[in-house]
Amino acid sequence: MTVQTTFDFDQMLSNAREAYGEELMKMADEGLDFVFTYSDNIAPSSAAGKLIKKYPDRCFNFGIAEANQVGASCGLALTGPPVFAQVFGPFLPLRAADQIHTDIAYNDVNVRLIGTHAGLTAGGGPTHNCVCDLALYRAIPNLTILVPADAGQCIKAIRASMEHQGPMIIRINRGGSPDVYADSNYEYQIGKGIETVPGDDCAIISTGSSVYWAMMAAKQLLNDNIHARVVDMHTIKPLDTELIMKCARETGTILTIEEHSINGGLGSAVADVLCERGFTGSFSKMGLPDEFALLGDPDKVYAHYGMSAEGIVSKVKEMI
Incomplete structure (x- = not known):
């Protein structure tokens, strides 16, 4: 829900x-x-x-x-x-x-x-x-x-x-x-992710400020009749493996997005879960590349690395 x-x-x-x-x-x-x-x-x-x-x-x-x-x-x-x-x-x-x-x-x-x-x-x-x-x-x-x-x-x-x-x-x-949530009237439980946007064409698993970017990308994808599910994975450890596999079974396409290096963060954690459980669908992770990032306004730098809503939209289309 x-x-x-x-x-x-x-x-x-x-x-x-x-x-x-x-x-x-x-x-x-x-x-x-x-x-x-x-x-x-x-x-x-x-x-x-x-x-x-x-x-x-x-x-x-x-x-x-x-x-x-x-x-x-x-x-x-x-x-x-x-x-x-x-x-x-x-x-x-x-x-x-x-x-x-x-x-x-x-x-x-x-x-x-x-x-x-x-x-x-x-x-x-x-x-x-x-x-x-x-x-x-x-x-x-x-x-x-x-x-x-x-x-x-x-x-x-x-x-x-x-x-x-x-x-x-x-x-x-x-x-x-x-803000991601309109009010505080929702259940928050450590170790349990939250589905913020429904969708069955793909699942965007995000964390922190990236949840909002993912939601805006999902909104834009509706223009192309692509229904992207967005998950707020607010707990990185312990990870909600049950929700990850639910997304995998129901969409077949998983994209992660985070304000972190592509090495060792949420994307790596989700990849571990999917690989260990034999996932054969499409998977990709978005984050900062394995380099010292450019200096500049953070939002512009994130956009440079494709981490804006538009960048997420492009990646999802490529994947599906």
Whole structure:
């Protein structure tokens, strides 16, 4: 069953980075027990800054020292309450890989690592592009990996994480992006993908901001009488293999799209599932190529690599 989305509307922008901070503030006001850590100046300049001002005793600043922050977050979690740790996304997997692996995952602690600025960035170039993180996270045991499609779903992920046992990555994008869901009246379950657009000619499995691009592509494909199913695979690990195989059986054509390298991300995860189960249909994955991406406005760079709605439409037509 599909859910109510913004499929028939133009872009309705919201910001997951602001939404998660506002939700943490609500949770603190409700009396929920958790700790918040942050690095650099990203959190104070966003909605999370209100949490820091109102509840300073539960908030800890580690400056520009991401590895220290992640390690200390493990120690704080071992004292009892879960820890939400906001880290600049490009530096989280690269500078703190050892701490994620050995401190957080190995000890299986309740730390929710919130990696911001996922995907490409306009100003920092390759050193600030967060496009290889999913490949690392997928290989580390015990890590649950969530990639919300929009700000509203980010709120659902934050709430759901309070009941979840074990370490978690919550990967959010760099700023404002279009809403996927018209409202919050839909079921969100960690590990279960969501069908946002029905269709039987092909299935576009996407995650994060790419869900909206896939939906706009599906809308354009209707002009050619092509009914593309769109799936929001908001949980990369554990992956909803049952939904993937359902799409494979019912459409025979699978395309994945993500703001990540084509190596090791959602596309690779879906390919593993299909190959292991003997899928003989058509499969392809879209993402950033195996190169250091061009520098420029992110939307223009994504379009350059064929990751716009128009690029997805062209790829689907080629496949079917």
